[in-house]
Amino acid sequence: MSLETALVAGAEQIVDYLTAHTWNSIIPAFFIAGAMAVFLSKDVILKYFSADTKKYVSYTIASVSGVILAVCSCVIIPLFAGIRKRGAGIGPATTFLYSGPAINIMALALTARVLGFEISIARAVMAISMSIVIGLIMSLIYKDEKAPERKLALSEGSSFSSRWVLVLFVLMLATLVVGTASISLLLKIPLMVSLTVVIGVVTFKRMDRSEVRMWGGETYSLFKMIFPLLLVGVFAAGMIKELMPPEYIAGYLGTNDVISNLTASVIGAFMYFATLTEVPIIDSLVSLGMHKGPELSLLLAGPALSLPNMLAIRRVMGTRMTATYVALVIFFATVSGIVYGSL
Numbered sequence: 001m002s003l004e005t006a007l008v009a010g011a012e013q014i015v016d017y018l019t020a021h022t023w024n025s026i027i028p029a030f031f032i033a034g035a036m037a038v039f040l041s042k043d044v045i046l047k048y049f050s051a052d053t054k055k056y057v058s059y060t061i062a063s064v065s066g067v068i069l070a071v072c073s074c075v076i077i078p079l080f081a082g083i084r085k086r087g088a089g090i091g092p093a094t095t096f097l098y099s100g101p102a103i104n105i106m107a108l109a110l111t112a113r114v115l116g117f118e119i120s121i122a123r124a125v126m127a128i129s130m131s132i133v134i135g136l137i138m139s140l141i142y143k144d145e146k147a148p149e150r151k152l153a154l155s156e157g158s159s160f161s162s163r164w165v166l167v168l169f170v171l172m173l174a175t176l177v178v179g180t181a182s183i184s185l186l187l188k189i190p191l192m193v194s195l196t197v198v199i200g201v202v203t204f205k206r207m208d209r210s211e212v213r214m215w216g217g218e219t220y221s222l223f224k225m226i227f228p229l230l231l232v233g234v235f236a237a238g239m240i241k242e243l244m245p246p247e248y249i250a251g252y253l254g255t256n257d258v259i260s261n262l263t264a265s266v267i268g269a270f271m272y273f274a275t276l277t278e279v280p281i282i283d284s285l286v287s288l289g290m291h292k293g294p295e296l297s298l299l300l301a302g303p304a305l306s307l308p309n310m311l312a313i314r315r316v317m318g319t320r321m322t323a324t325y326v327a328l329v330i331f332f333a334t335v336s337g338i339v340y341g342s343l
Contacts, residue, residue, distance in 0.1 A: 025179050266301075
């Protein structure tokens, strides 16, 4: 099998991917992520990470905070360091550190679109559960090692009223749901066009022009940061599918035993996945015989960890805490894969 054949396969995968997923799921998700960055105050979220906050509040907020972010395992580090310096306890901060890159609306939408609705739900549920359990264990082990607390100054927020913010997000989420739904194009296209027109009317009638520019700028910034890497991942997935012998996948990741799930978790932990690139790569591995258990293990460990991530968080948490965190992610990703694969 020649390199030329693999390159052609990678190019074909990009064409297929752009045709099937970009207009109806990726682009709407980028606009949602950009709106979240502009209209949802991060200071309001960070405020609830304080050690004085009730655990059920701080861990719940930390575990779902990844939904408003579109970051990879490396970009989350400065945010994690910031909330630690502002007084967040190691437990909620670690929950945020895992949840941030593990779940976001783009990743979940893309997972549902490419890998299936079932594993997208499993990914969301297990990522949230894992983030809370890992945070609680870290807090229990390192309960005496607290960051200095500081009072947070809340931002004034957007002049865009909360009522219209809610309307905007409902409309955008409806667009994303329609775009990812398995319905006829004859129905899907008119619905998406109609929703887009209504979003445009709400935006330009109810939002300041400066906020429109901020939203557009944030959306473009996320798109520029992520989308090229997504295409690289798609291209690599096409080459992997062409070059990697199916018996290799079947032999190492094709069953639901401990070794297969552990192997998938370790590979995911040390590989670097830019946001969303894990989905096309895993899709190719599944087509080569990867079992659904290791598939989930890789989804849970891959986006949240990487070798660069480990080196960076070591500067914030130290060697001992970092080693504990990495071991917990690998362990729970493996267990989650085994459980899911047996269902």
